[in-house]
Amino acid sequence: MKCLICKSEKMCGCKWIGVIVIILVVIIGGYFLLKGGYQPPEALPTVLLPPVTQAAITVQDQQVTEDQVTIQEVSFKDPGYVVIHLSEDGKPGKVLGNSDFVESGTYNNISVVVSELQEGENFLFAMIHIDDGDDIYEFPGDDVPVKVDDKIVVKSMTVTKSIAPASIVREITVSGTEFSLSPASITVSAGDQLKITFRNDGSIIHNFKITELGVGTKTIGSGKTDTIEFTASASGTYTFFCSVPGHRANGMKGELTVQ
Numbered sequence: 450m451k452c453l454i455c456k457s458e459k460m461c462g463c464k465w466i467g468v469i470v471i472i473l474v475v476i477i478g479g480y481f482l483l484k485g486g487y488q489p490p491e492a493l494p495t496v497l498l499p500p501v502t503q504a505a506i507t508v509q510d511q512q513v514t515e516d517q518v519t520i521q522e523v524s525f526k527d528p529g530y531v532v533i534h535l536s537e538d539g540k541p542g543k544v545l546g547n548s549d550f551v552e553s554g555t556y557n558n559i560s561v562v563v564s565e566l567q568e569g570e571n572f573l574f575a576m577i578h579i580d581d582g583d584d585i586y587e588f589p590g591d592d593v594p595v596k597v598d599d600k601i602v603v604k605s606m607t608v609t610k611s612i613a614p615a616s617i618v619r620e621i622t623v624s625g626t627e628f629s630l631s632p633a634s635i636t637v638s639a640g641d642q643l644k645i646t647f648r649n650d651g652s653i654i655h656n657f658k659i660t661e662l663g664v665g666t667k668t669i670g671s672g673k674t675d676t677i678e679f680t681a682s683a684s685g686t687y688t689f690f691c692s693v694p695g696h697r698a699n700g701m702k703g704e705l706t707v708q
């Protein structure tokens with residue numbers, strides 16, 4: 450390899466000069482970079498929304514399962530509350546609930562707890578009320594509806610409330626003896642929560658298993674009980690039995706039918 454500096458045909462001492470120059474460049478360059486050239490990134494400036502010049506409210510129809518509604522967007526020029534009125538003859542009527550005290554500004558997705566939502570459709574109005582300065586909602590009273598151009602700031606919305614069907618808890622006691630399980634046939638509805646207590650009314654150890662559903666009691670002695678709880682989600686017929694060797698074949702079995 451040819452020396453780049455002195456053009457000597459052989460490797461010479463010149464290469465070390467090159468190495469030293471590179472090291473110096475790195476050190477000096479690094480020094481200046483750290484001293485002045487490098488600036489840590491500054492935090493992004495906070496985006497300040499312009500002050501609210503006019504009260505406004507935006508709502509959307511919604512489905513709920515609890516007595517609570519969500520206001521999509523609301524702008525308060527002055528501190529106040531979002532108040533939910535029931536529609537009476539198409540006009541804002543009885544108050545069903547109000548938001549917490551809200552300072553001036555624009556807010557998204559404010560929740561308001563309301564009372565007396567009916568199952569099915571509820572026709573409601575969301576209205577902005579002003580606070581009279583004590584941070585306590587008073588209406589009827591001084592916390593009156595806000596007006597813009599002499600009009601109340603209000604939007605109507607339909608809130609559909611659905612009530613989840615309550616699952617039924619079925620409590621069943623199964624007695625085990627030598628060699629039977631009683632009842633030997635149990636029928637429940639899909640979705641039922643089952644609480645099965647196995648009672649050993651025999652004189653030797655037994656248990657209660659439904660392997661197809663992955664549930665079972667402990668193996669217990671005479672006079673003892675053990676309880677299992679599970680939800681019968683899938684329809685079908687499942688065999689229950691005592692898994693102590695020989696007991697199932699001797700009659701300790703039965704059927705759980707989930708309809």
Ligand SMILES: [Cu+2]
Nearest residue numbers: 655691693696
């Ligand atoms: Cu048994």
